[in-house]
Amino acid sequence: MKNRTALIAAPLLVLAYGVLRIVDGLDGVRGPGVAWTVGHLAFLGALTLFVPIFWEMRSMLGRSAVASTALVAGVVGIGCAAAQFTIDIIVGFLAADHDAMSPMFEQVQAVPGVSLAVYSAGPILFYVAQLAFAALLAGHRMVKVWVPVAVLAEIVLSAVNKDLIPVGAVLLFVSFLPLMGRRTPVARHVPAHA
Template sequence: MTSKLVGLRGPVLIAPLMLVLYGLLRLVDGLDGEHGPGLAWNLGHTLFFIGFALFGVVTLRLRQLVPATTLRRRLVANTAAAVGLFGVVCFLWVILGDLFPRLDSAAPLPEPLEMVGPLAFQLGWLTLLVMPAAATPRLLPAWSPLLVLVGFLLFAANLDLLPIGALLLMAGLAPVARGSGPPSATAPQGACLPEQNPSSR
């Protein structure tokens, strides 16, 4: 279990970094007053795609953090992870359509899913972040889901705020990258997580 968690720590911080770079390239692309095909557009959307593909991996990492101590908790966590992954797939579909207009013309994402997809991604993630933050013992600081929520709100307010919002996501996910995962369902209550060795981060 520990080796799997270590392997997922990189994407937790790399994914929002890809979003930061995409946001910056988007600003560069829009300097002429338009957003459209070109080097900045294509490179930015390629990084955007990589970032969201990694967000799929991060969703699995978030699911691993939730203590699966009861059937209800497992059901909620599994549902949140599935909803979050559904949102990731919707984003990837749209990004591919932006990169390959012919693909978008042949198989566009249905309009209702364009609206539902981002909400599903955000709702799934926030649920998976709040659950370990509200657990006993607490596995994430309370400010972790709060920073991620503020980042999402900045995305919704103005896409030009993508770099700032993505940095907030990175900050909010930093404890996830450092975490060692939830205690097992058979562990006695009050058991503490082992401290991380700074040299292994």
């Protein structure tokens, strides 16, 4: 895979976010502050790196309709999650303390459609795309069956308890290892004419 740097950096940035999130909560509250801001910026960086990762996975799968649908869902999910993290960063900058953050979030989420698109259904598409690509790659025997299992575990662990995001990041990295060994995307070979 051409984007080996992205395959390494994305899980590392998710790991950084997970660790900083834990550090930020050591005093009993999360945000605002340096750990809040840097952690959210790290996850935004990871989201950005998933665009070329998803794009190349689609190419590996021969740009099929299912892979293209996964790509579109993934990019939409990335956009929604990025909007959420951007809002979090802005609120963190504007709020004097943790207590001042809640009313700001309530104002944002009161805007019609924002809660659904940015805080619930929208970001889920990002995770659905991760799992879909892993399953498609396994179905085409480009990765082993354990890869989608690792991706599913990463998603479930992070959803069940956000303090497990660092563990999920390690699983994400492990799930990317088989892709790092691929030198080129799978291409459709056309026989040469005599």
